[in-house]
Structures are given as structure tokens and as C-alpha cells.
């Protein structure tokens with residue numbers, strides 16, 4: 019506050035020595051800062067009280083509305099539920115997802131309309147881009163008003179309107195002093211003007227800059243002559259120092275370094291930032307790591323703290339059906355942590371469960387963990403079981419779409435947070451307190467019922483808006499604040515960070531529910547997105563001009579490293595630079611910066627601003643990974659055959675299939691034949707491309723679906739449904755299906771009812787199809803299902819051409835015996851039938867399974883196999899069947915293929931496939947990048963130094 023403003027306030031207070039005077043302030047926090055400044059300047063506050071505009075409105079109507087102000091979260095939740103149920107009644111907004119963010123935006127727009135004195139249902143349709151939009155807004159307003167009415171609650175606009183029409187002098191003070199803020203609406207202005215009819219209204223106007231006129235102000239203080247920013251700074255005798263940094267990181271470091279050199283007391287400093295998202299975490303981290311004492315005006319967003327992240331991870335985990343891989347990630351990050359549980363051991367136990375097909379934490383998983391703990395007798399295993407049980411005991415529903423009341427859900431979440439993070443201290447305790455307080459406020463909502471997944475989404479939305487540890491400036495501490503809240507902070511050193519055009523004034527996007535054009539046509543009082551710029555200018559210019567003898571340090575970063583693009587300085591930064599150039603302001607400039615040269619930033623600069631990816635080799639040496647990457651790219655684009663192309667120096671011990679002690683599966687051998695490089699990535703380097711765990715609302719993974727279908731087929735055969743009379747087999751199938759589905763839902767909770775129903779329909783149709791197809795087949799007997807070979811009890815070695823052998827293992831889905839005693843081997847495929855290639859037997863080595871399974875069965879059972887092949891008993895495969903005869907000729911060919919394959923692999927040369935068709939469904943495409951190479955280069959490379967080995971591999975392709 020400058021001297022002129024203090025003088026005005028002193029005069030008002032002296033004019034009313036004992037009568038009540040109210041200061042109408044933008045926020046309670048500003049009010050406390052103003053009172054503090056007045057007291058420090060010896061102004062009597064005997065009868066002075068601060069109120070916000072809302073409190074003034076409550077008082078003006080006699081104070082009976084304050085307790086009925088609507089709870090925004092409460093209305094928000096009900097609107098969310100109501101609109102989700104009635105979305106089909108909307109026409110213009112029909113394609114919009116009803117999300118908590120949409121409801122927030124909608125409530126803000128409706129309030130904007132009301133505060134401008136309008137009524138959505140009476141707005142002219144011609145004003146809108148489409149008449150349906152006007153109708154939809156009117157419908158949304160009706161739903162909103164109905165909900166509010168049912169709760170007998172009022173919003174701000176209702177109370178302001180009521181106050182304007184029925185001000186009661188009795189409840190007003192002797193005078194009010196109005197502290198302007200950046201955005202007042204029509205109803206607020208009308209209230210002040212109405213109050214002015216009864217009592218004096220003064221304006222405490224900070225001097226504003228002519229460069230930044232404040233928009234939409236209710237009173238006439240702007241008519242006063244205001245100085246330009248340049249003149250203002252001169253009059254105020256301000257010190258100004260400016261700095262351009264390369265990155266945000268450097269900007270913050272430079273600021274703290276300069277502060278250390280130039281400031282004697284921390285509590286003389288306030289740091290203003292323009293972007294909460296970019297600067298708050300950085301500032302928080304920097305002051306914490308440097309051990310600087312600081313207060314944060316808004317506190318820290320909960321998701322920037324460990325305890326907060328643990329809570330959001332918990333909510334997300336519950337939304338995703340408590341998947342074990344996510345649980346492992348959260349434990350590794352320390353978000354779910356227990357003193358008696360070792361993370362590495364827990365990870366092993368969870369991986370064991372996943373390998374057994376358990377994908378979520380449920381009763382079945384607990385039972386498995388308990389058995390492991392009982393068997394091993396280890397305390398850590400028992401602790402893991404106990405902790406997970408505690409977590410599961412707190413889950414209040416069986417399925418994500420089960421309904422329950424909000425209060426119970428909040429109570430369970432509260433307990434669960436305690437369970438996953440039992441130990442916390444210091445700042446984390448403040449975060450815990452903030453979360454607990456919010457959840458306790460929700461706990462009273464026992465009459466609101468929602469689906470569990472909706473509750474999780476709503477609570478996540480509400481808690482993401484929470485900040486912890488917000489504070490007023492305190493003695494001995496730096497104060498850190500968004501510039502919007504910094505106007506009334508009376509300190510002498512002001513740092514302003516983030517003065518680039520993107521962050522200041524930044525751009526405000528139009529409200530999609532009510533566009534600027536529509537707002538302008540409806541009413542001149544409605545806020546436009548363009549006002550954002552002039553407000554931002556007014557707010558910051560006011561900080562520069564409000565106070566005498568202040569020092570300002572202003573900075574921006576010229577590069578946004580996150581987006582890899584340069585940034586332009588803000589207009590106000592330029593204006594200040596001009597003022598500085600005219601040598602207007604500097605009394606005691608700060609000493610020049612002594613910031614150390616930062617090699618990482620320098621190399622970043624080279625990498626991003628220089629010649630794209632063409633790093634200087636020295637630059638790359640800074641980053642080991644980059645260096646290797648360049649080396650790999652150079653080698654792979656050469657015509658030489660290099661280790662980066664899949665060649666091993668000492669291969670035999672590692673990769674000769676005949677020497678492998680672990681038996682091969684058919685698919686492993688088929689991969690080797692399809693593309694040796696894919697085999698190398700998968701089985702030698704053991705790369706496992708990361709699964710996309712993005713939120714996808716489906717029930718079963720392809721693997722789970724395949725395994726359920728196999729179980730169903732096996733049961734149909736085992737229970738003899740194929741040979742039963744039509745009606746009976748149908749009844750039995752239905753019984754079997756219902757039983758299977760209910761145990762499946764226990765094991766793997768469906769993502770949603772819709773996902774479950776779609777999947778169930780498909781599974782049922784495939785089971786039905788399987789039964790129908792089987793009934794039509796010639797009479798046969800399934801003498802074995804799920805026939806296992808190659809495991810400890812049935813070691814199986816298939817001979818190769820030169821008399822050696824390869825160990826193999828597998829599971830034959832079904833072995834049939836026909837009336838003529840001939841044997842048939844069948845494998846079920848759950849995908850589409852490969853019509854075009856099924857005429858080929860070995861398909862150039864890519865199809866080995868039918869012959870391998872036949873050979874394995876013959877070897878173990880000493881029975882001749884007549885034919886072997888696949889069935890496709892699903893809705894995708896349409897019940898197709900493919901059979902290949904099997905005899906001595908095929909046996910010989912199989913041994914030849916196996917010989918050629920193992921010989922090539924033993925050389926340690928893993929060629930890229932010669933047919934790009936093999937790449938279509940390859941999961942290693944991103945790693946391999948075959949599509950980036952010319953076919954000519956690939957052929958040249960593969961053939962160049964030892965052509966005979968490559969030709970050996972190509973011989974496999976001759977087996978059709």
C-alpha cells in the first residue's frame with residue numbers, strides 16, 4: 019500500500035473514531051494483510067472490520083442467508099449424477115462427455131449469466147451459434163435451479179439479487195471502504211451503488227497504470243488521473259533489476275542466488291510467480307532443498323506432495339480395479355509403503371501371482387498369499403498378506419458399479435489412506451490433515467447414493483483442487499505467492515518470475531458454453547475472455563506501483579524445455595526494460611549475477627536449438643544414452659553386419675537350440691523361423707515391450723479371454739455335452755456358462771456393466787458355436803484334453819536331420835480318436851482363421867506347431883497320428899477347421915526345418931525377416947524400426963560377409 023492510500027484510509031478511520039467501518043475486500047486473506055498494514059502504520063482499527071462482497075450481501079439482507087449458501091461440491095455432485103442420467107435430453111451438447119470438469123465449467127457459466135442479471139431460459143435463441151445451444155443452456159439452468167431449490171440453498175447471485183432489492187439500513191455500518199479487485203459483476207456493482215444510497219462508500223484505490231486500465235469497475239475511482247508505469251516507477255523511486263534466464267530451472271536458481279547476495283532479511287522478500295503449474299513445484303523443491311524458510315500463500319497442491327500422490331494413486335488404483343502391476347509400481351515408488359514389508363520381496367510375490375494368472379488384488383489373491391506365507395513361514399510374507407488384507411477390508415463394494423452412499427465411501431477412503439501410508443510427518447502431516455478434513459466433510463453425505471466409480475471420480479476431482487499449508491507472510495520467512503494475490507503484501511523486495519508472454523498475461527480461452535461473441539450480444543456486463551489480459555496487466559502493474567522505495571527483480575526464461583520451444587518476453591517486461599534503459603529508476607542496482615555456468619543447460623541448448631538431432635559428438639558424450647544411440651544408429655545404417663543388427667560374438671553357448679536345457683515351445687521355434695531378429699529381441703535379450711496400461715474400459719485381456727474359452731471348451735467336452743440330446747445339452751451349456759461367468763467375475767471384476775455384457779455375449783456365442791460344430795462332426799471320441807508333454811513327467815526331444823534333437827514342450831488342446839482308431843491332434847485358435855495360408859503346411863517354417871505336436875504325441879504315446887491341425891471355434895473364426903495329414907514324409911521335413919533353424923541360430927546371426935508381412939503384427943516394431951531401412955540395405959547387410967549362413971536360413975523358406 020502506498021502513502022496516498024494509507025492516508026485516505028487514515029482519514030476515513032479518523033472520521034469514524036468509534037462508529038463501525040467495514041473494509042470490503044477481495045478475499046479474507048487480502049483483508050488480513052490490509053489490517054496488518056494499517057496496524058503497522060499506526061492507524062486506529064477500533065471499529066474496523068473486513069468483509070468480502072458476499073458477506074456484505076449477507077449483512078444487507080439481515081444475515082439470514084449466510085447459512086443457506088450452497089455447498090458448491092454438493093450441488094456439483096448432484097448435477098453430475100442428474101446430467102449423466104439425462105444427457106440424451108440435450109441436443110447441442112449431446113456429444114460432450116459429462117465429466118466433473120464439464121459440470122464445473124457449466125456452473126461457472128450459469129453463475130456468470132445470473133450475476134450479469136440474465137436468465138438463461140429467457141435469452142434470445144438468435145444470439146447463439148445454434149438455437150439448440152440456447153435451449154440446452156435453458157435446460158441446464160432448470161436442472162441446476164431444481165437441485166438448488168430442493169436443497170433450499172442459495173447461490174451468490176441469488177443473495178446479491180436479494181440484497182440489491184432489499185437493503186436494510188439497520189444491518190449496515192456507518193461507512194464502507196471498497197477495495198477494488200479485478201472482476202466485479204453487474205449485481206455486485208448494483209449492491210455497492212444501493213448501499214451508497216444509505217451510507218458513504220469510499221474507494222481505496224491503488225494507483226493504476228495508464229498502460230493497464232482495470233476493466234469493469236463499479237465506481238469512478240478510475241476517473242482520477244493515473245500515472246504511466248514509467249512515471250509511476252520514477253515517483254516511487256523503485257529499484258529495478260531484470261534478468262533473462264535460459265530455462266525455468268536457471269531462472270529460479272538465479273533468483274535465489276541473487277536474493278542471497280542482496281537481501282539481509284528473508285521476511286523483506288515476496289516472490290510472485292505467474293504460473294502455478296510451472297513455478298510452484300520448482301520453488302517448493304528449491305527452497306526445501308536449500309533449507310530456506312518460506313511461507314506459501316496458496317500452499318502446495320496436494321498432488322505435489324508424497325502423501326497427496328499416495329492418495330491419488332490409491333483412487334486411480336481403485337478406479338482401475340486394483341490391478342497387481344499398478345500395485346507393484348506404487349510400492350516401488352513408495353506410495354504404498356509399510357515398515358514391515360520389503361518392496362523387493364513384495365514384488366516377487368506379486369509377480370508370482372501374476373504368472374499364475376491373478377491380475378487383481380481380491381479374495382483369491384489373498385488366499386494365494388496366505389498359502390504362500392503359511393508354507394514359507396516367513397514373517398515378511400505374513401506381513402504382506404496382513405497389509406493387503408487390511409487394504410481389501412476397506413473396499414466397500416464388490417464391483418466398481420455398485421452403488422453406495424457418499425458418506426460411507428468417504429469413510430472407507432479415509433481408512434484406506436491410513437492403511438497405505440501409516441507413517442508420515444512434517445509437511446506430509448499437513449497434507450494428511452487436509453485430505454482427512456475434506457473426507458470428513460463428505461462423510462456427512464449419507465443421503466447421496468452414487469456408483470463407486472463415480473464417487474472415486476468426484477472425490478478425485480474435489481481433492482485435486484485442495485492445497486495444503488497456505489499461509490500469510492510470517493516473520494523470518496520468504497513469502498511465495500501467485501502475483502494475483504500479491505497486491506497487499508507490504509514488503510520491500512519483490513521478485514516476479516515467469517514474465518514471458520505465454521505465462522503473462524497468457525491467453526484465456528473462450529468459455530465454450532458461452533462464447534465471447536454470444537456474451538457480447540447478450541449483455542455488455544458479461545465477462546469476455548479478452549478481459550483477462552487487461553486484468554492481468556492491472557494486477558501486476560498495481561504491485562509495481564503500490565508502495566514506495568521498493569526493489570523489483572523481474573525475470574523470464576527464454577526457453578521452454580518441456581515443449582522444446584523458445585519463449586518471448588512479456589509486453590510488461592519490455593515496458594520495464596524501456597524504463598530501465600532511460601535510467602529512470604535505479605538507486606542501488608543489485609550486484610551483477612554470479613550464476614555458475616551450467617553445462618547441462620548449455621548442452622540442452624545445443625541439442626534443442628541447434629541442428630535438430632545432429633548433435634556434436636562431444637555433446638553426446640555428456641549423455642551416455644545419447645552417445646550409444648548415435649553409435650547404434652550409425653552402425654545400423656551402415657552396410658556392415660554389426661552387433662546392433664543382431665549378431666553375437668560367442669553365440670553357441672547362448673543360443674544353440676540343441677543345447678538349450680529349457681525345452682522350446684512351438685511358438686518360440688515359430689518366432690525363430692518367422693523373424694530371427696524378433697526371436698533375438700524376445701528370447702535372447704528378453705525385451706518385453708511395455709504394455710499400454712492406459713485406461714481402457716474392457717473386461718478381459720486377450721490372454722484372459724483365450725484362457726476362459728479354452729476352459730469352456732474343455733468343460734463342454736469333459737461333461738459330454740456334445741453327445742447329449744439337443745435340448746438337454748443347451749440347458750447344460752447355460753448352467754455351465756452361468757457358473758463359469760460368476761467365478762470369473764469373482765476373479766476378475768468387470769470394468770463396467772456394458773463391458774461385461776458385451777464380453778459375456780461373445781463368450782456365450784463362441785461356446786454355442788463350439789457345441790454346434792462339434793455335434794456335426796463325424797463320430798469320434800476325445801481321448802484326451804489339455805495333454806501336456808515336455809514337462810518333467812514327459813520329456814520330449816524331437817530329432818533333427820543330423821541325428822541330434824531339440825527339447826520341446828507344450829499342451830495339446832485335444833486328442834480325438836475316430837472309429838477307425840486313427841488319431842487326430844487339435845489345437846484351438848481364438849482368432850480369425852487364416853484362410854489364404856492354410857493350404858501351406860510349414861509356411862516357410864512359420865507353422866511348426868501341428869507337426870511338432872503330432873511328433874510329440876507319437877513319441878510319448880507310441881500311437882500313430884493320422885492328422886493334425888487347428889479349430890477356430892469363436893465368433894471371429896466362425897467355426898472353421900484346418901487339418902494336415904501327418905506321416906513319415908512330414909516327419910522328415912520337420913527334422914530338416916529344425917536342423918536349418920538351429921544351425922542358423924547357433925551362428926549367433928539373427929536376421930531381420932525377409933518378408934515385411936511378418937512385421938505387421940510384430941510387437942517389436944518400435945525397437946526394430948525395420949520400416950526405416952531400404953530393402954536393398956537390409957539385403958546387402960544380411961548377405962554381405964557370410965552369405966552361406968544367410969542362404970542356410972533362406973532354405974527354411976522353401977518348406978511350404
Ligand code: SF4
Pocket residue numbers: 693694695696930931936937940941942943946947948
Ligand atoms: S518388425 Fe519385422 S523385422 Fe523387426 S523384429 Fe519384428 S518381424 Fe522382425
